[in-house]
Amino acid sequence: MQSQTMAAEKLSPAAPPTDAAIAIDDVTLRFVTPDGHMMTAIRDFTMTVARGEFACVVGPTGCGKSTTLNLVTGLLRPTTGNVRVMGNPVTDISRDIGFVFQA
Secondary structure: OHHHHHHHHHOOOOOOOOOEEEEEEEEEEEEEOOOOOEEEEEEEEEEEEEOOOOOOOOOOOOOOHHHHHHHHHOOOOOOEEEEEEOOEEOOOOOOOOOOOOOO
8 A cells, every 4th residue: 555655646637738829919909990990809818728628619609710820720819919829920821720619
């Protein structure tokens, strides 16, 4: 019994990953509406998803969930801030990234 206790004491929790799979740093996205008004879709948003981590983006209609996904996939570019996937800046659409909306 003592050997099992000693073995358990030597175990340590896994270190969290140091590399982010997705890093959204201080992103703001603004666009002009069809009637010519400036609209801020996301303001000063920061989010990190570690490699191997499961993350959900939830919120009410119009809060920026789809906009965030579009930024990560390269379908949109931020007005300010940076978006990185696996350490690489998102500068264009990538065929390696996709998402499906749920109805």
